[in-house]
Amino acid sequence: MLYVDAAACVDCGACATACPADAIVPHTALTEAQLPFLALNAEYFATFPHADRPPLALVHEQRRLRRPGPFRVAIVGAGPAGLYTADELLRHPEISVDVFDRLPTPYGLVRAGVAPDHQHTKQIERLFGQIESQPGFRYFLGVEIGKDLSHAELAARYHAVVYTVGAASDKPLNIPGDDHAGSLSATDFVGWYNGHPDKQDLAVDLSHERVVIVGNGNVALDCARILAEDPRRLESTDIAALPLGELLKSSVREVVVLGRRGPNQAAFTVPELVGLAGHTGINVVVDTGDAGFDESGPAHDVKARILRDLAARPVDPAKRTIVLRFCSSPVAVHGEGRVTSVEIGRNRLETDEQGMPRAVPTGETELLETGMLLRAVGYHGLPVADLPYDPVTGTIPNRQGRVMPGVYVAGWAKRGPTGFIGTNKSDAEETVDRILDDLDAGIIREPVGTTQGLRGAIRGRQPGMVDLAGWQAIDREERRRGAVTGRPRAKIVDVEEMRRIAGESTRPGYASLRRWVGA
Numbered sequence: 435m436l437y438v439d440a441a442a443c444v445d446c447g448a449c450a451t452a453c454p455a456d457a458i459v460p461h462t463a464l465t466e467a468q469l470p471f472l473a474l475n476a477e478y479f480a481t482f483p484h485a486d487r488p489p490l491a492l493v494h495e496q497r498r499l500r501r502p503g504p505f506r507v508a509i510v511g512a513g514p515a516g517l518y519t520a521d522e523l524l525r526h527p528e529i530s531v532d533v534f535d536r537l538p539t540p541y542g543l544v545r546a547g548v549a550p551d552h553q554h555t556k557q558i559e560r561l562f563g564q565i566e567s568q569p570g571f572r573y574f575l576g577v578e579i580g581k582d583l584s585h586a587e588l589a590a591r592y593h594a595v596v597y598t599v600g601a602a603s604d605k606p607l608n609i610p611g612d613d614h615a616g617s618l619s620a621t622d623f624v625g626w627y628n629g630h631p632d633k634q635d636l637a638v639d640l641s642h643e644r645v646v647i648v649g650n651g652n653v654a655l656d657c658a659r660i661l662a663e664d665p666r667r668l669e670s671t672d673i674a675a676l677p678l679g680e681l682l683k684s685s686v687r688e689v690v691v692l693g694r695r696g697p698n699q700a701a702f703t704v705p706e707l708v709g710l711a712g713h714t715g716i717n718v719v720v721d722t723g724d725a726g727f728d729e730s731g732p733a734h735d736v737k738a739r740i741l742r743d744l745a746a747r748p749v750d751p752a753k754r755t756i757v758l759r760f761c762s763s764p765v766a767v768h769g770e771g772r773v774t775s776v777e778i779g780r781n782r783l784e785t786d787e788q789g790m791p792r793a794v795p796t797g798e799t800e801l802l803e804t805g806m807l808l809r810a811v812g813y814h815g816l817p818v819a820d821l822p823y824d825p826v827t828g829t830i831p832n833r834q835g836r837v838m839p840g841v842y843v844a845g846w847a848k849r850g851p852t853g854f855i856g857t858n859k860s861d862a863e864e865t866v867d868r869i870l871d872d873l874d875a876g877i878i879r880e881p882v883g884t885t886q887g888l889r890g891a892i893r894g895r896q897p898g899m900v901d902l903a904g905w906q907a908i909d910r911e912e913r914r915r916g917a918v919t920g921r922p923r924a925k926i927v928d929v930e931e932m933r934r935i936a937g938e939s940t941r942p943g944y945a946s947l948r949r950w951v952g953a
């Protein structure tokens with residue numbers, strides 16, 4: 435949540451124009467559902483009076499390399515962390531970057547994670563489009579490092595290799611029965627509705643009235659909204675075609691979101707809660723368990739107050755309902771190989787030695803009938819071949835982004851699966867600083883090979899490799915197909931089809947044909 439000091443703001447509108455995700459809106463343009471942000475903003479400055487202080491976003495002098503280049507950097511992963519890293523590196527004319535991704539499409543979780551009903555967030559793609567169009571930037575999409583190309587092969591050709599591979603898996607729940615059919619990870623479910631090519635075969639059965647989601651972070655809220663939303667409202671988004679068809683037939687009426695701790699410890703953020711509270715098409719029911727609302731602390735009172743207001747709202751039986759249930763943990767999943775109910779244990783809160791409220795089971799349990807359990811307890815990074823790996827955090831061990839001179843990491847693979855798209859920018863800046871330090875210090879050895887002929891060599895192993903022109907052709911085709919039905923894009927989910935469309939764009943004569951038709 436960003437707070438703007440009304441006393442200091444000169445109302446020039448520059449921040450609203452510049453925000454790449456359209457997250458800053460003039461107060462005159464707020465929708466009905468966004469109006470609570472006015473009071474939240476004003477209250478912040480009442481609680482934390484704005485004493486004179488220097489500007490928070492200091493503009494640093496652009497750092498310059500002390501050694502002459504050229505330097506080549508490989509970036510593995512074309513998500514936000516990879517693209518912000520590329521952008522930072524390309525501020526240095528001595529550096530060129532090659533960005534690899536295992537999928538033929540870039541943008542990581544912006545394409546395959548951000549919920550389809552959050553289309554405004556996807557406007558960050560415009561910024562990514564500018565980054566990838568800079569001189570010195572090349573894409574090698576549809577190329578998996580560790581499979582199509584090894585770390586050693588990259589290290590031999592580049593001065594530095596930066597891993598920005600994200601966190602592709604999920605944290606396990608480890609309760610009896612959580613491997614039954616109908617028990618899915620939110621990681622898979624999110625990939626399914628967002629058209630991730632690897633997730634389109636997921637067996638999602640929406641023929642039951644209730645879904646139970648474990649965890650109450652922003653991912654849990656995304657999944658709950660998608661399940662409780664009137665699917666006709668999703669028809670104008672970029673949701674994948676198959677999941678939309680399933681949601682249109684869905685029998686789900688109630689989505690129960692389980693938080694193991696109390697309302698004050700809910701992991702979802704205030705803007706997401708305000709968004710849900712302002713949703714006119716969904717009932718929100720709040721069940722605090724034994725915890726109650728603690729509105730005393732300045733950091734917590736906003737969330738608790740919104741939840742208390744929600745708890746007092748009447749329920750409209752014509753609408754689907756999201757139940758935010760607190761002090762509740764699943765203890766077992768029941769059913770004959772397929773989920774039919776979840777056993778839920780009640781918790782009380784205890785403060786631990788660090789002063790943190792912890793959930794402690796009371797021993798009381800109850801059975802909740804459901805046909806589907808979604809585990810939204812966090813993402814988890816997978817190991818990359820030939821790189822160190824911390825299995826507990828699912829990250830590549832590093833110090834401020836440096837794994838060793840010549841090998842670096844940024845984004846979720848560096849700090850774990852937390853933070854927004856923008857968090858990866860400052861994270862990438864820190865990593866790039868370490869790369870510049872090492873280049874300046876001369877502790878990175880000269881690569882033994884070159885990148886000349888690399889494209890040809892990769893095509894020998896992975897003929898379907900996609901470059902920038904190929905990705906732009908896929909993007910154009912998705913937007914063209916989407917426009918037919920009034921959607922921002924109709925996602926292509928088949929990798930071979932993507933490769934074919936990309937391949938056609940690079941055939942001799944295609945570029946001049948495009949110029950001729952003005953496309």
Ligand SMILES: Cc1cc2nc3c(=O)[nH]c(=O)nc-3n(C[C@H](O)[C@H](O)[C@H](O)COP(=O)(O)OP(=O)(O)OC[C@H]3O[C@@H](n4cnc5c(N)ncnc54)[C@H](O)[C@@H]3O)c2cc1C
Pocket residue numbers: 510511512513514515516534535536537540541542543544547548549552555577578579580598599600601602624653656813818844845846847852853854855856857858
């Ligand atoms: C469901 C969900 C919804 C979210 N919604 C929002 C939101 O609305 N707003 C917001 O600000 N933040 C949101 N976030 C957070 C945001 O998406 C992340 O902070 C961000 O995507 C992390 O960036 P990353 O580049 O580290 O990882 P990713 O975005 O995961 O990118 C990693 C990339 O690496 C590629 N890759 C992986 N392994 C290899 C390999 N071996 N070889 C080549 N390529 C590889 C992957 O294909 C992927 O493209 C959301 C997160 C999730 C999970």
Ligand SMILES: NC(=O)c1ccc[n+]([C@@H]2O[C@H](COP(=O)([O-])OP(=O)(O)OC[C@H]3O[C@@H](n4cnc5c(N)ncnc54)[C@H](OP(=O)(O)O)[C@@H]3O)[C@@H](O)[C@H]2O)c1
Pocket residue numbers: 607648649650651652653654656693694695699700701702703706763810811812813851852853854
């Ligand atoms: N719109 C957005 O901006 C947006 C959307 C989606 C995601 N994101 C960001 O992406 C990141 C990842 O989100 P996330 O929702 O996956 O993770 P998260 O915010 O870390 O939430 C994980 C949730 O799972 C719970 N949990 C963990 N282990 C559990 C267990 N064993 N049993 C029961 N509950 C358990 C946690 O409870 P405890 O708190 O008690 O540990 C928490 O409620 C976050 O930083 C999020 O803000 C942002």
